[in-house]
Amino acid sequence: MSDRRVVITGVGPVAPLGVGVAEFWSALLEGRNAVRRISAFDPGRFDSHVGSQVEGVAAKDFVPKGYRKAEKIMARDIVLAVVAAHHAVSDAGLRTKCLIERGDATGEPNLDSTRFGANIGSGLICADLAELAEALHNSSENGRFSIARWGTEGMNNLTPLWLLKFLPNMLACHVTIVHDCQGPSNTITCGEASSHLAIGEAFRTIARGVADVCICGGAESKINPMALLRQSLGRRLSRRNDDPATACRPFGLERDGTAISEGGGLVILEDLEHARRRGARIYAELVGFGAANDAAPPTQPSTPPADGRGAALALRKALRDAKLDPQALDLVSAFAPGIPAHDASEAAALKAVLGARLAEVPILAIKGGIGNNGAGSGALDFIAMVLSLYNATLPPTVNGRFVDPSLGLRATVGRSVDARVETAASLAYALGGGQNAALLIRRYRD
Template identity: 45%
Template sequence: MVVPRRRVVITGLGVISPLGIGLEATWSALREGRGGVGRLEAFPIEGLPCDAAGEVKDFSPKALAIDKHRKALQKNLKYMARDIQLAVAAAELAVVDSGLVSGGFDPSRIGIDLGAGMISTDLDELAPAINLATRDDGSFDYEVYGKEGIPEIEPLWMLKYLPNMLACHISILNDCRGPSNTITQGEAASNAAIGEAFRIIQRGQADLMITGGADSKIHPLSFVRMKLNGVNSRWEGDPSAACRPFDARRCGVVPGEGAGIIVLEELDHALQRGSKIYGELVGFGSACDARPRGGIDPDGRGTELAVLGALRDSRIDPARVGHVNAQGWSTVEADLAEARAYSRVFGPNVPVLGLKGYTGNTASGCGSIELIASLLATQAGLLPSTLNCDELDPQIEVDVVRGGPRESDNPVFVNLNFNRYGQVAALAVRGGPVDASR
C-alpha cells in the first residue's frame, strides 16, 4: 500500500535584504527595477578593484521584535553577530505573517531548519589577544596566545559566531520543540535547508517548520576571502552596476547580506488554522558537480541533476515550468555552466531570472530571499527583469528576462542555487492558491 505524501504549503514570509525590510519594500524594488547594490559604506576598504556591496540599511532588530519577544531579544542581542540578528528579525516578520503569534499549534510539532554560513568575528574582539602574541618581527607566538591572549577574549565570544546560533535563538523565542538543524553549504544552504524542512513535514515528523537562511558578507574578512579565491567583481564603473548576471561584461561576485525566512506547513494543518497560503512546495533535488582541482563542472552537470531531481520529485514536466530563479552569480564560468544546464533541461524558451544584480551575493541567504521574490512575482503575475544584464552573453542560450519586467500567468517555478564547491540545491514550487482536493 502506497501512503500519500503529506502536502507542504508556504504560509509565512519574512525578508530583509539590500532592497529593504519586508515584502512590500522588496516587491516594490523588484517591480521598479531598483537595486540595492552601491558603494560600500560599512567600513573603509583599500586595495580591491571594486568597492560595490549589497548592504542592508536602517536595520534595527529591536524595532522588528514581536512584543512578547522584545525583552528576551534585547537581552540577547549582545550575543548575536549581524548574521544572527538578520535571521532572528526576518523570522519575527515570518512568524507574524503566518499568524503563529496567536498560537494554535503544538510546540512539539514545530521545528526549524536553517541555512547559515561562516560568521566573521568583529576584528576588535580578537585584536588584543592577537597583538599580545605577535612578535616584533611579525611572527606569531602560539604559546603566548594560549596562555596570555585567550584570557583577553570575552568568555562567551564564540556564541556570537557559531552558525547554529541562528536556529537556536529563533527556536528559543518561538518555543520550537520539534526537529532542529543547521546546514552550512554556502549559497546552496538555504535551499538545502528548505528542502530538508519539506522532507521533515512530508515524513510526518512536524506540522510546521521555520526555514530559510541568512548571511552577511559585509565584513573585511569576507572581502579578503573573496580576493584570495579570485571571485570578487573587478567592475570599475558605477558600483550599482557591478553585479551583472548573464551579461557579456560580467566580471565577478559582489558581496551582500540578508535573510529570507519562510514558514512551511502541512496542508491540512494550514487549512484548519485558516492560514494564508502563498504556494505549495512540490519538489526538492540536490546534487554535486565539484571537480578534484576545485570549481564547478563547466557544463553544469550538477545543476542539471538537481533540477531534474526537483522536477521528478514534483512530477512536473519541464515544459510546465513558468520560470527559473537562477543562481546568476555574475562570474563568467558559473553563469555559462548554469545556462548550459537549463538549455539541456528546458530548451531555449524558459524565462530565467538572475536577481543578484539587485542584492549582491547574500550567500547562505540567497536561496530563500530569491524564493520569496519568485512567490511575490507569481502573486503579481509579473517577472522582474534581470538587473544589469544589458547585453546578454551570446554564449548563453536561454531566455533571460531583461529590459523590463515581463507578464506571466504561470505559477510554477524552479529556484536553484549552488556554491563554488559544486553543491547544488533546487526547489520546485507552485505559487498561488492551492487545490486541496488534488
C-alpha cells in the same frame, strides 16, 4: 514518506532592497539597485569596493523585551536571521510566543510548538576585527603569532561568551528560542546552497509527518573585511568600482564577478491541512526538492563543471520528486551571481534540462541589484520566485540589458511584466563547488 502536501504560508525577506514582503517586492518590481561602494568599512585596499548592505535593522526591535540583552552575543548574521524570522511568522499569521510577548499578536499560540521545526542555512560567520585586534596583538612573539601565547595571553582579551557570536548553529538557536520552536531543528552550512538545502530538509520533515510547521531558509553577511578578502582571493568579485550599479551582471556578456552583500530570508512551510484549519493565506505549494554533488578537479576546487552537470542533476531530481517533466516549467529562478564560469555552467545546466525550451522559459535573476550574500542568497531567490508566482508578475532583471545573447536565455528587461506562472524552479549552488540544490513550487489548488 507520507503523502502530506506542503505549502508556503509566510515569507520574511531581509535584503538591501528592503526588509519585509512589501518593501522587498516593491523594490523588485521597480528594478531598484542597492549595489554601491561599501560604507561599513573602507574597502580601498581591496580589488573590489562594491557591495550592498542592509540598513537600519537591530535584533532588539524584533524580540521580547526580556531577550534584548542577547543581542550582545549576536553576530550580524544572527541579527539578520532574527529579523527575517519575525517577518516570516508575522506574514504567515502565526501567533508565536515571541509575537504574543511583544504584543504583536493576542490570544494563545495557534500552533503546537512541539511540532514547529526549524532548518536554517548559515555561512562562515566573520569575527569582528576590532574585537580580535587586542587579543592577536597580545598573542604575538617576535612579530609572529604564537598559539601558546594565544592560550595564555590572547584569549584573556575576549569575553567568555565571545565564541557564541560566531557559531553557525546560533542563527537557528536564537530563532527557535525566541519563537519557541520545539520541533526538529538543524543548521545547514553548504555555502550558497545552504538555504535551498534547509528549505528542502524542512519540506521532507513536514511531508514525513514529523512536524506541522517549519521556519526555514538562511542568512549571512559578507560585508566584512575578512569576507571581502576571501572572495577577492577566490577571484569572484567585480572590479567595476567606478560604476557599482552595473558591477553585478547576471549572465552578462561582460560579467567580471559578483558583489558581496548581506541579508537572507526565512520561509514558513506548513502542512496543507494545518494551514487550512487556521485559515492561512497560501502563496504556493512546494512540490519538489533535489540535491546533487559535483566533483571539481583538485587543482581547481572552485571551478564549476562547464556542462553544469551538478545543477542539472539537482533540477532533474526535483522534477522527478514532483512527478513533473521539464515541459511543466514556466519560470526558473537562477542563482546567476555574475561570475563568468559559474553563470556559464548554470546556463549549460538549464539547457541540458530544458533543451529547446530554454529560450521560451523566463529567467528570474535578482543578484544584479543585491549581489551575493552567501548562505542567505538562495532564500531571497526563492522568495522572489514565490512572490512572482503568487502575484502573476515577473520583476525586471537589474542589468538584464547586458545578458549574453549566446547563452540563449530569456530575461525580463526594463520593467515588470504580467505572467501567470503555474510551476517554477529555483536553483542554487555553492561557489566553492560541490553542493547543488533545486526547489519546485506550483500554484496552489485545492
